[in-house]
Amino acid sequence: MRSEPSSQAPVLSARSLVASYGRNPALKGVSLQLGRGEILAVTGPSGSGKSTLLMCLAGVVRPDAGEVFYEERRISMESEAERSRLRRRDFGVLFQFGQLVPELTAIENVALPLLLDGSRRGAAMAAATTWLERFEVVGLARTRPTEMSGGQAQRVAVARAMVTEPQVLFADEPTGALDSLNGEQVMTQMSRVVREAGTSVVLVTHDARVAAYGDREIQLRDGQIDGYDGAVDAAHVVIGGEAS
Numbered sequence: 001m002r003s004e005p006s007s008q009a010p011v012l013s014a015r016s017l018v019a020s021y022g023r024n025p026a027l028k029g030v031s032l033q034l035g036r037g038e039i040l041a042v043t044g045p046s047g048s049g050k051s052t053l054l055m056c057l058a059g060v061v062r063p064d065a066g067e068v069f070y071e072e073r074r075i076s077m078e079s080e081a082e083r084s085r086l087r088r089r090d091f092g093v094l095f096q097f098g099q100l101v102p103e104l105t106a107i108e109n110v111a112l113p114l115l116l117d118g119s120r121r122g123a124a125m126a127a128a129t130t131w132l133e134r135f136e137v138v139g140l141a142r143t144r145p146t147e148m149s150g151g152q153a154q155r156v157a158v159a160r161a162m163v164t165e166p167q168v169l170f171a172d173e174p175t176g177a178l179d180s181l182n183g184e185q186v187m188t189q190m191s192r193v194v195r196e197a198g199t200s201v202v203l204v205t206h207d208a209r210v211a212a213y214g215d216r217e218i219q220l221r222d223g224q225i226d227g228y229d230g231a232v233d234a235a236h237v238v239i240g241g242e243a244s
């Protein structure tokens with residue numbers, strides 16, 4: 001794994017992010033950069049702030065202080081409506097439990113983000129079929145999530161997260177609910193597909209085997225960056241866009 005971010009302009013960057021829940025601080029000044037097409041693994045123990053960081057980067061949560069830039073946009077300053085449109089069009093989000101809609105079939109679940117964004121039904125279903133094929137679950141197109149295995153459901157969930165062809169995919173413990181074999185299959189497919197698509201990925205995980213799919217790793221501890229690539233090394237902390 002590389003220890004430094006790519007030299008290209010980052011697709012996403014954060015400067016000195018601070019976030020708390022009431023009086024409980026979750027992030028205490030986190031800065032990072034995500035390179036184009038890069039898979040960045042964010043690791044750290046439970047409660048270290050990984051999910052909060054992901055939500056700030058994805059524009060779900062506004063940080064108390066600090067900034068998040070996507071391309072040229074300072075998204076941490078944007079309105080909820082602007083961030084919501086950004087999340088629909090440019091970002092994909094994937095959680096531990098794929099959170100498929102149980103009443104809908106696999107193909108309807110995957111088509112949903114396109115339909116919500118105004119695509120015609122025929123085009124949305126065709127795109128959904130393509131993405132189900134890429135994750136080798138097209139045979140389940142008419143199946144509902146309750147009739148799928150955990151691994152199958154998660155592959156459908158990744159297809160749904162990718163159907164809008166996002167610039168950035170945010171994945172929070174994407175294999176956390178799976179056994180190691182299924183987890184490995186989902187990660188192998190996901191990393192192949194995102195590399196083919198050129199998607200940048202923020203991959204939150206506490207599992208070193210999952211983090212190994214990343215190009216680079218940052219470790220959080222107690223709301224702060226604690227190290228890179230397994231080595232605790234404050235000298236690599238990126239502050240204000242420059243390596244300090």
Ligand SMILES: Nc1ncnc2c1ncn2[C@@H]1O[C@H](COP(=O)(O)OP(=O)(O)OP(=O)(O)O)[C@@H](O)[C@H]1O
Binds near residue numbers: 024045046048049053
């Ligand atoms: N909704 C909430 N209300 C209050 N405190 C919260 C909330 N969500 C998170 N926290 C606190 O913020 C801190 C960071 O939590 P966060 O979920 O970001 O960590 P995490 O590294 O993702 O943990 P895990 O691996 O267990 O999911 C923790 O101290 C946690 O208790």
